[in-house]
Amino acid sequence: MQAQITMPSRGQKKRQPKEIAARAAKKTGVYVVLLALACFFLFPFFIMVCLSLLTDADVFQQVVFSPSGTIEIGNYLSIFTSGSKYLGYLGNTLIVAVILAVGVPFVSSLCAFGFAKLKFHGRDAVYAIVLATLMIPGVITLIPLYAIYAKFGWLNTLTPLWLPSLFGGGATNIFLMRQFMRGIPNDLLDAAKIDGAHIFRVYFTIALPLCVPIMLYVGYMSFVGAWNNFIGPMTYIDAGSKFSTLALGMYNDYGPVNDTSYANSAMAAGVVMTIPCVALFVFFQKYLIEGVAVTGLKG
Amino acid sequence: MVKAVKKIKWKDEVVGWLFILPVVLGVLIFTATPLVYAFIESFFETPLREFSFTEWGTFVGLKNYYRNFTTYAYSSRFWQSLKVTAVYAVINVPLQLALSFLLALLLNREMRGMKFIRALFYLPVLIPPVCSGILWNQLTDVNYGVMNSILTAIGIEGWGWFNEASSSMPSLIFIGLFNLGGSMILWLAQLKNIPKSLYESARIDGANKFVQVVKITVPMCAPMIIYNLVMSIIATLQTYDLVATLVNMGGVQNSMLFYVVNIYQYRVGQFGYSCALSFILFFITAALSLVVMRFSKNAYYGEEG
Numbered sequence: 001m002q003a004q005i006t007m008p009s010r011g012q013k014k015r016q017p018k019e020i021a022a023r024a025a026k027k028t029g030v031y032v033v034l035l036a037l038a039c040f041f042l043f044p045f046f047i048m049v050c051l052s053l054l055t056d057a058d059v060f061q062q063v064v065f066s067p068s069g070t071i072e073i074g075n076y077l078s079i080f081t082s083g084s085k086y087l088g089y090l091g092n093t094l095i096v097a098v099i100l101a102v103g104v105p106f107v108s109s110l111c112a113f114g115f116a117k118l119k120f121h122g123r124d125a126v127y128a129i130v131l132a133t134l135m136i137p138g139v140i141t142l143i144p145l146y147a148i149y150a151k152f153g154w155l156n157t158l159t160p161l162w163l164p165s166l167f168g169g170g171a172t173n174i175f176l177m178r179q180f181m182r183g184i185p186n187d188l189l190d191a192a193k194i195d196g197a198h199i200f201r202v203y204f205t206i207a208l209p210l211c212v213p214i215m216l217y218v219g220y221m222s223f224v225g226a227w228n229n230f231i232g233p234m235t236y237i238d239a240g241s242k243f244s245t246l247a248l249g250m251y252n253d254y255g256p257v258n259d260t261s262y263a264n265s266a267m268a269a270g271v272v273m274t275i276p277c278v279a280l281f282v283f284f285q286k287y288l289i290e291g292v293a294v295t296g297l298k299g
Numbered sequence: 300m301v302k303a304v305k306k307i308k309w310k311d312e313v314v315g316w317l318f319i320l321p322v323v324l325g326v327l328i329f330t331a332t333p334l335v336y337a338f339i340e341s342f343f344e345t346p347l348r349e350f351s352f353t354e355w356g357t358f359v360g361l362k363n364y365y366r367n368f369t370t371y372a373y374s375s376r377f378w379q380s381l382k383v384t385a386v387y388a389v390i391n392v393p394l395q396l397a398l399s400f401l402l403a404l405l406l407n408r409e410m411r412g413m414k415f416i417r418a419l420f421y422l423p424v425l426i427p428p429v430c431s432g433i434l435w436n437q438l439t440d441v442n443y444g445v446m447n448s449i450l451t452a453i454g455i456e457g458w459g460w461f462n463e464a465s466s467s468m469p470s471l472i473f474i475g476l477f478n479l480g481g482s483m484i485l486w487l488a489q490l491k492n493i494p495k496s497l498y499e500s501a502r503i504d505g506a507n508k509f510v511q512v513v514k515i516t517v518p519m520c521a522p523m524i525i526y527n528l529v530m531s532i533i534a535t536l537q538t539y540d541l542v543a544t545l546v547n548m549g550g551v552q553n554s555m556l557f558y559v560v561n562i563y564q565y566r567v568g569q570f571g572y573s574c575a576l577s578f579i580l581f582f583i584t585a586a587l588s589l590v591v592m593r594f595s596k597n598a599y600y601g602e603e604g
Contacts, residue, residue: 033405034416041420044477048426048434051445062448107321114318120311123319130322133330137537137584139559140577143347143566144333144340150349167325174322199314228427230540231563247429254433256547263437263445270430277425285418 048274052076052267059263075268086269088242089249092158093227096245099162101223105177105215108169112177113203117189127178134171138231146235158243160236161229165222173218180214181207216287224277246273341574347567356571363575373572379553380561383468387557388535391472396527399479400520403486404512417487421480432544435474436461461546464554471545471555482527489523490516529588536584539563 050064055072066072079086114120115127145160154160168174184207192202208215233248244252250273252258254266281288316323336350341363345356367377406417426434438446439460450458459466497515506514517524539559542550548564549556558580565573 027410030405030408030410037402037405038416038419041423041477041480044423044426044431044434047438047445048430051437060443062443062445064445064449111319111322114315118311118315118318120315121307123315126319126323130326133326135533135585135588136330136334137533137559137577137580139537139539139562140337140574140581141330141333143562143570143573143577144337144350145329146347146566147336147350147570148333151351164325164329166321167329168322203318228429228540230429230544234543235566247427250429250433251544254437255429255544256436261437263440263443266433266437270426270434273430274426277427278422281421281425282418 045274048267048270051263052265052271054264056262056264072264075265076272078265079268079272085244085249085253086272089244089246090272092243093246096158096161096229097223097226100165100226101219103162103166104169104173104222105218107166108173108218109177109181109208109211109215110203111168111174112181113207115174116178116181117184117186117203117207118199130168130171130174134175142231142235149236154236156237156241156243158245161226161232161245165226169218169222173222176218177211177214180211184210213287216284220280220284220288223280227273227277337574337577340571341578343571344569345571347570359571363572364579366572367576367579376553376556376561377576380556380558383554383556384536384538384558386468387471387538388532390468391475392528392531392535394472395475395479395482395531396524398476399482400486402479402483403490404516406483407487407490417484421484423477424481428540429544431474431477432541436545439470461550461555464550464552467546467550467554471542474541474545482531485523485527486520489520493519525591529591532587532591533584536580536587 047064051059052075053071053073054063054066055070055074058066058068058070058072061067078084081087115123145164146155149155149160152159154163189202189206192206193199197205228247229245230247230251233245234251237243237245237248239248239252250266250269254261254269340355342358342360343356344359344363366373368374402420406413406420423431438444439462441447441460441462444460446460447456447458450456458470460470461467493516497519498511501511501515537559538557542555542557542560543563546555549560558576562573562576562580565576
C-alpha cells in the first residue's frame with residue numbers, strides 16, 4: 001500500500017527530501033550562530049553572578065568558579081544586613097526612581113496634550129524650543145546647575161535628582177507623548193467638549209486613558225534613567241553623604257577610585273542593582289516594544 | 300464674522316499655556332538659566348561656587364577659549380581629549396551601526412523561540428552603565444582580574460586591557476559590543492515597517508537575498524540610519540559614565556581622557572574654563588549634526604516627499 005502511494009510522486013519526492021534537508025541544515029546553522037551569539041551576550045551576566053559567589057580568598061586566584069566548590073552567599077547577606085550602607089543607597093534610589101516613574105509620565109502628558117491638541121499663540125515656537133534643548137549636551141548645564149542648586153540649598157539632598165525632571169519631564173518624553181496623542185481623533189475630544197466637559201476633564205478622562213501604553217513606556221524609562229543616573233548624583237552629592245544613590249555609592253565603594261575593593265562584593269552589589277532593571281524589562285516588555293515602535297517612527 | 304474668528308479667545312490662550320506651563324518653567328529655570336550663566340562665566344576665571352549676581356570672578360575675555368591653542372598645559376589635554384573622543388566616534392559609531400544592523404537582519408525571521416532570543420541579546424543593555432564599568436574594571440585588573448586568566452586559557456596572553464595606553468581603546472570598543480542589542484531593537488522595529496510586497500516582487504524578479512538587502516532593506520532604512528548616526532555621534536561625544544567607572548582619571552597616559560571627562564576634571568578648580576570647554580563641545584556637536592543632516596538630505600526627506 002505504501003509503495004503504491006509513494007511511487008507516483010517519486011519525481012517530487014526525490015527533490016523534496018533534499019530541499020527539506022537543505023532547509024533543516026540552514027535552520028540548524030542559524031540556531032548554532034544564534035547560540036554562539038547568545039553565549040557572548042550572556043557573558044557579562046554569567047561572569048557577574050559567578051564572581052559574586054566567590055570567597056575573598058578565591059578572588060585572588062583569578063578564577064570564575066571556586067576551586068573548592070564553595071558558594072559564598074555572604075556577599076549578598078552583607079548587603080541586606082539592616083543598617084548596611086547599601087540599603088541606604090537602595091532606599092534613596094528607590095525614592096527618586098519612584099517619584100520620577102509616577103511624576104514624569106503625568107507631567108509630560110500634560111504638556112504634550114497642550115502641544116498636540118490645544119490651539120494657542122506661541123505653541124509651535126515653544127515646542128520648537130523644547131525640541132531644540134535636545135541638541136544641548138547635558139554637561140553644559142550640569143555643572144552651572146551646581147552653583148544654582150547651591151543657592152537653593154539643594155546640594156547633598158535628593159532634590160536635584162527629581163524636582164527638575166517634574167518640570168515638563170524632558171523633551172524626549174514630551175515628544176513621544178505628543179506623537180502618540182496626535183493619533184487620538186479630535187472628534188472624540190470635541191464630542192466631550194460639546195457635552196460641556198472642561199478641557200482638563202477631557203484630558204484626564206479621555207486622552208489620558210488612551211495614552212496608557214506610552215505612559216507606561218515613559219514611566220519605565222524614567223525609572224531606569226533615575227536608577228542608572230550617575231553623573232547627576234556624582235555632581236550634586238558628596239562621596240559618603242547619606243543621600244548617596246546606588247550608582248554613586250557603587251562608584252565610591254567599588255569603582256576605580258577605590259583600589260581596595262573586592263570583586264566578589266562589588267559584583268554582588270552589581271547583581272542586586274541590575275535585577276530590578278531586568279525584572280521591570282521582562283514585566284513591561286510588551287509596552288517597551290510599542291514605545292520603541294513610536295521612537296523608531298521619526299527622529 | 301471675520302472679526303469674530305480673528306479675535307483671540309483669551310480663555311483658550313490661558314488654558315493652553317497652563318497645560319505647557321511645567322515645561323516652560325523647566326526650560327527657563329533648568330536649561331536657559333544655567334546656559335546663560337555658563338556662557339557668561341566662560342569669559343571669567345573662577346572656581347565653582349554658589350551662584351551670585353554680584354560676584355563673577357576675574358574677567359579674562361576670550362582667554363578660556365584660546366588657551367586651548369596657546370598654553371601647553373591646557374592644549375595638550377584638550378587635543379588629547381578631542382583625539383580620544385574622535386577616534387572612539389569614528390571607529391565605534393559605524394561599527395556599532397553595521398553590526399547591530401547585521402544582528403537585526405539575522406533575528407528578523409520567523410523561528411521558534413525568536414522572541415526569547417531577541418530578549419536575550421538585549422539583556423546586557425539592561426546592566427546599569429555604572430555596574431558595567433565596575434564589572435569590567437574588576438575583570439581587567441592586572442593583579443586579580445579574571446579576564447586575563449580566561450584569555451590565557453584560550454591561548455591569548457598578556458592583553459593589557461586598560462593598563463596600557465595602546466590597548467585601552469580597543470578594549471573599550473570590545474566592551475561596547477555587548478550593548479549592540481540596544482540599536483538592534485531599533486533596527487528590528489524599522490525592518491518590520493518595510494512592506495513585505497517589496498520583497499515578494501523582488502523575489503519574482505529573481506533577486507537573491509543579498510541584492511534584496513542592498514536594494515530594498517538599506518534604502519528603506521535610510522532615514523533611520525541617519526537618525527541613528529546623528530544620535531550616536533551626539534551620545535559618543537558625551538561619553539562619561541562608562542569611562543569614569545572603568546578607569547581612574549582618564550586612564551593610563553590619558554588614553555581614556557574623553558572630552559567630557561576633561562571638562563569634568565576642571566569643573567571645581569577652573570569653572571570658567573570648563574564652561575568654555577562645554578561651549579566648544581556644543582559647537583562641535585551642532586556642526587557635526589548639521590553636516591550629517593545636510594550631507595544626507597535626500598535620504599532624510601526622501602520618505603516625506
